[in-house]
Amino acid sequence: MKLYDSVRAPNPRRVRIFLKEKAIEIPTVTVDLGTFEHRDPAFAKVNPLQRTPALELDDGTVITESVAICRYFEEIQPEPSLFGRTPLEKALVEMWNRRAELELFVPITHVFRHGHPGMAKHEVPQVAEWADVNRPKILEGLKLLDEHLSKHEFLAGSAYSIADITALCAIDFMKPTKTRVPDEMMHLIRWHQSVSSRPSALA
């Protein structure tokens, strides 16, 4: 088994944190996005979509999509559970993981990819207006999480889950978009400090 990984990008980090929480160690191949190594024909054979992360199993099967890779590890090593245990827990983890993606991670990514000069060769064409439209959506996403976290310790309730990993990676990726969590969002800040203090956050 082999994980194709990249530094700095938020999606590979989701998988690294997930593995750290599970205390799973596997061989890693670093793909350098900065020098467009993911566009190399050699890597395109691994993942035709030319993105990281990608997990190659010993029989050659390749799993892509961060959450699909995480789900594979959840199934082969259920403890500690990061996708929920009961039907309702599993549904709420799925819901909050998707909310963290759709309401927060997506607008952050779009502001970054369409608004950052360094991404001009990665995102063709960049649509400046699309970056502008997404900027206020980041704040709305943060508000949704802050309000929810005023009543819950973690996103999906009382247990840390993949939804927290997604939201953490999204928020830590706000830096290059020159946006930040407003000081008054104290519940979100409390949660961010809590999940950032876990050893896995260093991944």
Add this chain to the structure above:
Amino acid sequence: MKLYDSVRAPNPRRVRIFLKEKAIEIPTVTVDLGTFEHRDPAFAKVNPLQRTPALELDDGTVITESVAICRYFEEIQPEPSLFGRTPLEKALVEMWNRRAELELFVPITHVFRHGHPGMAKHEVPQVAEWADVNRPKILEGLKLLDEHLSKHEFLAGSAYSIADITALCAIDFMKPTKTRVPDEMMHLIRWHQSVSSRPSALA
């Protein structure tokens, strides 16, 4: 238990098809998106994100996000399985469901919401350039599926799954974007005829 549902919109249809495949019948409340019933304060109490579908459980818990609702039903009634059985199957269903969403459903939705005059009051502001940028992405997404389906009966392999439901709802939603599956994509067309002929497709 009560499902808030809407006609014509593709996401509520994903849940309806899923329930039909499971032969699960539950009471339904229709929320009319055309008259902005989803923006009503009464519905905002059910789902603050003001979107359908939403599933209200008997204890008042509300689950939103189509896939989260489907996952809840998969967990309380596992047969027939629509999320896969083994760890690898579950990972591949997750992967192909996400690919169908990210590579196909998302560009179709963006072309529709940002390019269709009838959506001007729903999507504020509409970004015409964003619709234009997404139009060729629909074709790329279709190609990805066509190529994969040249070697597999269904998206996640040999069994029908939620990934097929997502792709079916996406493709059937291409009509208002004035795009269609090119005639030469014979594998995708074969698959589309097959999944459309299931009784659940009428949902």
